[in-house]
Amino acid sequence: MKEIIIATKNKGKVNEFKEMLNGSGYQVTSLLDYPDSVDVEESGVTFVENAILKAEAISKHYRKITIADDSGLSIDYLNGAPGVFSARYAGEEKNDAANLSKVLTELKGVPEAKRSARFHCALAIASPEKETFTVEGICEGMITEKMEGENGFGYDPIFKPRGREVTMAQLPKEEKNTISHRADALKKLEKGIAQYF
Numbered sequence: 001m002k003e004i005i006i007a008t009k010n011k012g013k014v015n016e017f018k019e020m021l022n023g024s025g026y027q028v029t030s031l032l033d034y035p036d037s038v039d040v041e042e043s044g045v046t047f048v049e050n051a052i053l054k055a056e057a058i059s060k061h062y063r064k065i066t067i068a069d070d071s072g073l074s075i076d077y078l079n080g081a082p083g084v085f086s087a088r089y090a091g092e093e094k095n096d097a098a099n100l101s102k103v104l105t106e107l108k109g110v111p112e113a114k115r116s117a118r119f120h121c122a123l124a125i126a127s128p129e130k131e132t133f134t135v136e137g138i139c140e141g142m143i144t145e146k147m148e149g150e151n152g153f154g155y156d157p158i159f160k161p162r163g164r165e166v167t168m169a170q171l172p173k174e175e176k177n178t179i180s181h182r183a184d185a186l187k188k189l190e191k192g193i194a195q196y197f
């Protein structure tokens, strides 16, 4: 089967890509299958730049077709923060619980009308032979007042997608995978993947 490496060690992302690409005919692997892989520094100032950095470094290293995902949460009341710093918002050690608490504290007492936010996802596909291609996806919603739900990962327990009455972490994974920023981006990328093989 044709292999695509998803250039991430984030288990939540890996599971979602495997579910969304299930039946596509591609063998989906990730950096969890390549434990010796280098850590790519996310030095870009946009999601797209970081996705390109990760996809090109991994595709060059393994000489395989690679998709990288750079994503995050952008909160209007915080002028777009945490944005590209979403993974490291409460410190370099990448602690989801600390990140969520930090956001909830910063939004304490802020009325519902001012709690709008969106998830962003930039995907880059790279190959040793072809030019890199990028797409972006978005999921609009708002920040809740407390954490709810056990599904998903990252900021899902405090994000209520537009048109839903529950948090992303309370939705079944199949539903997250139809409405998420990652699903939105992958839909735009999917047809183009074949051209890389």
Ligand SMILES: O=P(O)(O)OP(=O)(O)OP(=O)(O)OC[C@H]1O[C@@H](n2cnc3c(O)ncnc32)[C@H](O)[C@@H]1O
Pocket (backbone or CB within 6 Å): 007, 008, 009, 010, 013, 042, 069, 070, 071, 072, 073, 086, 087, 088, 096, 099, 119, 152, 153, 154, 155, 156, 180, 182
């Ligand atoms: O860079 P890689 O190795 O892919 O893994 P990462 O976890 O560092 O991923 P990012 O740099 O893209 O940072 C994404 C941040 O945004 C959060 N995030 C991304 N997608 C999310 C989703 O679908 N639900 C909740 N939080 C999400 C995630 O928890 C991180 O804190």
Ligand SMILES: [Mg+2]
Pocket (backbone or CB within 6 Å): 042, 087
């Ligand atoms: Mg990262």
